[in-house]
Amino acid sequence: xxxxxxxxxxxxxxxxxxxxxxxxxxxxxxxxxxxxxxxxxxxxxxxxxxxxxxxxxxxxxxxxxxxxxxxxxxxxxxxxxxxxxxxxxxxxxxxxxxxxxxxxxxxxxxxxxxxxxxxxxxxxxxxxxxxxxxxxxxxxxxxxxxxxxxxxxxxxxxxxxxxxxxxxxxxxxxxxxxxxxxxxxxxxxxxxxxxxxxxxxxxxxxxxxxxxxxxxxxxxxxxxxxxxxxxxxxxxxxxxxxxxxxxxxx
Numbered sequence: 001x002x003x004x005x006x007x008x009x010x011x012x013x014x015x016x017x018x019x020x021x022x023x024x025x026x027x028x029x030x031x032x033x034x035x036x037x038x039x040x041x042x043x044x045x046x047x048x049x050x051x052x053x054x055x056x057x058x059x060x061x062x063x064x065x066x067x068x069x070x071x072x073x074x075x076x077x078x079x080x081x082x083x084x085x086x087x088x089x090x091x092x093x094x095x096x097x098x099x100x101x102x103x104x105x106x107x108x109x110x111x112x113x114x115x116x117x118x119x120x121x122x123x124x125x126x127x128x129x130x131x132x133x134x135x136x137x138x139x140x141x142x143x144x145x146x147x148x149x150x151x152x153x154x155x156x157x158x159x160x161x162x163x164x165x166x167x168x169x170x171x172x173x174x175x176x177x178x179x180x181x182x183x184x185x186x187x188x189x190x191x192x193x194x195x196x197x198x199x200x201x202x203x204x205x206x207x208x209x210x211x212x213x214x215x216x217x218x219x220x221x222x223x224x225x226x227x228x229x230x231x232x233x234x235x236x237x238x239x240x241x242x243x244x245x246x247x248x249x250x
Contacts, residue, residue, distance in 0.1 A: 008085035010235045017228045025225040032218030039211035046208075052116050057212060059109035061219035062102045063131075069099035069223065070134065070162070070169040073141075077159035087231065089155035090238065092162065094230035096142050098223055103135040130171035137165035151238065 007013050039057035046053035073095050079088040110128070111121045122128065141161055148154035204212075 005083075005085070008083070008087050010087055010239070013087050014232050014235055017232045021225060021228050021232075024221055024228070028218050028221030028225055030218075031214055031221060035211050035214030035216075035218050039208070039215060043207050043211060049117065052113060053208070055109050055113045056208065057215045059106060059113055060212060061216045062105035062109065064216060065219050065223055066099055066103040066106050066131070066134065067169050067172050069095050069102060070138070070165060072227075073099070073162050074166045074169075077155075077162040080155055081159050086151075086155075086238070087235065089151075089159070090234040091227060091231045092158070093145055093155075094234050095223075095227050096138055096145075097230070098226050100135070100138045100142065102219075102223075103131070103138060107131065107135065127172060130168050134165065134168045134172050137161070137168060141165070 007016060036057055040054050043054065045051045073092040076088040076092040076095075079085055080092070110131075114123070115121050141158055144158050144161060145154050148157065
């Protein structure tokens with residue numbers, strides 16, 4: 001068995017992506033469609049939240065991905081800083097726009113969900129505030145890549161930004177645990193029958209849990225497919241720029 005570092009070779013990485021991209025994207029599409037149809041059309045209304053609860057099938061997967069995509073970017077950025085593998089830096093760059101979209105979906109669906117539940121579209125709740133700051137870090141990360149011409153310098157600086165932004169990604173994940181006050185409830189869907197945060201113990205019914213897990217699987221696999229595709233595209237763009245620069249010097 002070869003080392004995982006052999007996939008840091010751009011050619012090896014691109015060849016591997018070509019083999020796995022279509023199957024991953026297909027499974028992602030099936031899981032997402034099945035999960036959303038199952039959740040929106042074949043689960044009952046909640047006894048307290050009514051039909052509003054069904055937004056969980058979009059909000060929770062998007063919020064989980066928004067946070068974890070940043071941690072994926074952190075890992076690949078650290079690999080770049082330590083081992084100087086260009087594929088890892090390009091993977092972080094490729095993941096950022098997907099993270100922006102996931103964060104936007106989470107913020108929008110959270111507002112739609114929160115308005116009938118809390119009576120307001122927005123509150124400066126610890127988790128919501130840190131999530132908004134994380135969104136701004138995503139935008140800053142993308143802007144920094146675009147603002148610097150030298151790709152290695154851009155990778156270095158964005159890696160540092162990614163390390164700093166990880167503080168807010170962590171706060172977005174654990175804000176409810178750090179601060180007891182706030183409207184947002186704690187984690188309650190990591191397993192069927194999990195206990196929510198705060199003083200009140202509630203359980204997620206299996207009727208909501210299983211389609212939600214299907215949606216999460218679909219979102220995760222969609223992210224994997226998009227990052228593989230976008231990273232391969234970034235490799236090709238980098239190679240094209242290098243060839244054009246070589247031709248200009250010739």
